[in-house]
Amino acid sequence: MSARANAAVSPPANGPANGAAPGLWWGIFAAPIAWSVDEVASLYFHEGACMVWGSPRMFGLPAFTVALALIGLLMGGIAASGAVTAFRARWALGADTGQGPTRLDQRQFMAHAGIILSVLFLFGIVLRLLTTFFIPPCTSL
Numbered sequence: 001m002s003a004r005a006n007a008a009v010s011p012p013a014n015g016p017a018n019g020a021a022p023g024l025w026w027g028i029f030a031a032p033i034a035w036s037v038d039e040v041a042s043l044y045f046h047e048g049a050c051m052v053w054g055s056p057r058m059f060g061l062p063a064f065t066v067a068l069a070l071i072g073l074l075m076g077g078i079a080a081s082g083a084v085t086a087f088r089a090r091w092a093l094g095a096d097t098g099q100g101p102t103r104l105d106q107r108q109f110m111a112h113a114g115i116i117l118s119v120l121f122l123f124g125i126v127l128r129l130l131t132t133f134f135i136p137p138c139t140s141l
Contacts, residue, residue: 021107024114031083072129073129076125
């Protein structure tokens with residue numbers, strides 16, 4: 001094969017194969033964004049629930065509780081997908097080469113950061129989801 005044909009087959013030195021994969025970025029940003037959406041929606045629904053006298057009911061629960069649970073489950077799923085994506089990316093990267101700071105080290109760091117961030121923010125979403133069922137929104141402590 002000629003050098004020109006070989007260049008067409010192999011990715012460029014700074015191309016996507018050597019850069020950070022989108023999965024690594026998903027692992028880092030999915031859970032914090034999901035947690036933020038979960039918190040804003042929770043504040044919105046809790047405030048509205050306290051202003052409604054006769055709250056409609058779904059499945060034997062107040063409608064806002066069902067809405068908060070659905071939002072929490074959806075956002076928890078997004079956060080969990082970030083953790084799984086980061087874990088799979090870390091698994092696919094393999095072991096460190098021991099050649100000093102390389103792009104592989106950067107990608108491994110991003111995968112570790114994605115796993116840690118996703119698990120921590122998923123924990124926050126789960127805690128908020130649990131409070132939906134155990135703490136009434138309109139009571140003062």
